[in-house]
Amino acid sequence: MTSTSTLALDNQLCFSLYRAQRLMTRTYQDLLKELELTYPQYLTMLVLWETQGSVTMKELAARLELDSGTLTPLVKRLVAMGLVSKERDIADERRTILLLTDAGAALRSQAEKVPAQIYTLCNSEGLDLHTVKGELDALSQHLSKR
């Protein structure tokens, strides 16, 4: 029997979201083990792969909606792994430009397999993942304009 209290954990959308997100990250973790990337590192690589291998920290932060406190150390690890290099923008020395190394570019072909694998793992009878994605995006849109 489910509690009808408005405070019951099972009645909170937030908890469903929180749990689903953690399960999703764990699912990625297994697949990303082969690439030796964490899940946020993978997201960062996605951005680099879709920007011809060159972005500023500011652009990356805007794309992932993460701040420098998160990204600076994360990128430092990608640099240490040899997937990314960092240099200052000559035109504006405040800016740091991230560049894909050859190893970083090469990793893409391995990463190409991940989306299909994830789809297989997530897809389930009676659940339209595309619809869920749209709803989550709508929720994010709504929450972010405040």
Next chain:
Amino acid sequence: MTSTSTLALDNQLCFSLYRAQRLMTRTYQDLLKELELTYPQYLTMLVLWETQGSVTMKELAARLELDSGTLTPLVKRLVAMGLVSKERDIADERRTILLLTDAGAALRSQAEKVPAQIYTLCNSEGLDLHTVKGELDALSQHLSKR
């Protein structure tokens, strides 16, 4: 124009989930500031409020699907705040029992206001939050049985 690449960030359900979860946590953060609780601390208090103020660490971990590495320090903070007390189970000294203090129990009346406030902030034209919750639960169910 959206990229049609399967690797494009915008095509990943995972990123929608990841972003929505972070936005939701931030939304809670504002409301919980008054209670001086973080979002995971709030979830922990929800569990205590719905269990007559008494749970073991193991039960709490099972309920929140978090492990002791996360919960031990989190609970330590709740104890330091005077909301929870800890004692050993006399029947089985391996077990730690968490108990609501009077202050912890009293906080519930303030927390009662949160769900309605969150609902107001999340609810949006053309988006059924109850449906979204159900879909996320279905996804979690699917991801956790593997």
Next chain:
DNA sequence: AGTTATTTGATTGTACACAATTTAGTTGTA
């Protein structure tokens, strides 16, 4: 030019998450 304001990224400090290991306590069994 010199001062002020703004921008960019890095740094600091707090709080999760979670894998892996350790410690202490309990149970099952020869």
Next chain:
DNA sequence: TACAACTAAATTGTGTACAATCAAATAACT
């Protein structure tokens, strides 16, 4: 009753998140 197997928490170590602050560079203004 030894003692191996198991269980519950705590601990350790790595990697995010994010608020707040800082330093350096640039822009804007007088």
